Amino acid sequence: MFSTFATLVLSLIATSAVSAFVVPRATAPQGWDTSALEPYDTYHCRYLAIQCQDQRNSPFFSECCHPLAAGESASSLPAECQMPSGVTCSNGEPVLNGGSDDGCDDGPSSTPTASPASSPTTSSASVPANAAPAPTTTTSDVVSTTAPSTGSSDSSDNYGGYATFFYQGGNAGACGTVHSDSDFICAMDQSRYGNSGNASPLCGQQVQITNQINGNTVVVTIADDCPTCANSNSIDLSVAAFQALDSLSVGDLPIVWKFLN
Missing domain, CATH: 2.40.40.10 (RlpA-like domain)
Known part of the structure; x- marks a missing residue:
């Protein structure tokens, strides 16, 4: 289990490094409305953790990969949109449990791990x-x-x-x-x-x-x-x-x- 999540997190980091054109900025863009939207670090972390960068232009992306309104919780989204169990956030990046957590909404601990294989995908490999x-x-x-x-x-x-x-x-x-x-x-x-x-x-x-x-x-x-x-x-x-x-x-x-x- 540990190696699975380690592979997931490492692959997310590697993907964001080479495919930044489909990954949100590491810092909030100018005009990010903090009063109307969830914290940017929370959004950025969830985006990477559920592998939105590999789901661009798909129903999954439309359902799961846009920022939430302020006060809205990811737990209200379908299971595949929530943070995978065993993953938390540190400075807006997904990490294995045990790393520092900066307040990202990780969802309930029983949340199933999102899997691109079970969701529509238009990754660059296709x-x-x-x-x-x-x-x-x-x-x-x-x-x-x-x-x-x-x-x-x-x-x-x-x-x-x-x-x-x-x-x-x-x-x-x-x-x-x-x-x-x-x-x-x-x-x-x-x-x-x-x-x-x-x-x-x-x-x-x-x-x-x-x-x-x-x-x-x-x-x-x-x-x-x-x-x-x-x-x-x-x-x-x-x-x-x-x-x-x-x-x-x-x-x-x-x-x-x-x-x-």
């Missing part, structure tokens, strides 16, 4: 050989010399970001509107969007996004925020919007984009 190469940026990469200002909507081109996609699941976005997977909408990185739980000045604005691999372009409307995007120039798209740029099997792709209004 990406076709001819897919766009995986991004090499990490969460510490600097995209521009100055941080974007919340609500900024200048029409200049923005480089260095990646497009991913997410399922709507009947949930309202941060802008307060429920959309379907066929709507052409997007979620902006939280450093641009501002406080989660509040409508941003960016809500309703249109963005033109171009796939730098094949040149395909799509226009989307901002309807949500993205606390797990790789950097300030990365954008999470609805299924239909991503398909306008490339196949869902690609998973993520390099983009250049600009505001249209």
Whole structure:
């Protein structure tokens, strides 16, 4: 049992080191609303512990991998969304029991261990050989010399970001509107969007996004925020919007984009 959890934790750490583009930042992004959302360290730890980085763009990710509201407990989520038994948190990272615990909600001790094998998954191992190469940026990469200002909507081109996609699941976005997977909408990185739980000045604005691999372009409307995007120039798209740029099997792709209004 001990070796199983040791392998789990070591693999999580290794995965986060080489696949940071699908792992939340180690520190809270600008605009993380501490009054409306759970502590960022709690979210970051659970995200890694249940292996969200290997479940991107799946129903499991939509169900389990988004931050909870302040005061909400992970124990209210389905069993597969909760912290595996035998794992606690230290400085926002999953560790074996016996390590220091900084207050992460570990759930009841009898909580079953989440297993990607029993949940839908779109890990990078399933990406076709001819897919766009995986991004090499990490969460510490600097995209521009100055941080974007919340609500900024200048029409200049923005480089260095990646497009991913997410399922709507009947949930309202941060802008307060429920959309379907066929709507052409997007979620902006939280450093641009501002406080989660509040409508941003960016809500309703249109963005033109171009796939730098094949040149395909799509226009989307901002309807949500993205606390797990790789950097300030990365954008999470609805299924239909991503398909306008490339196949869902690609998973993520390099983009250049600009505001249209």
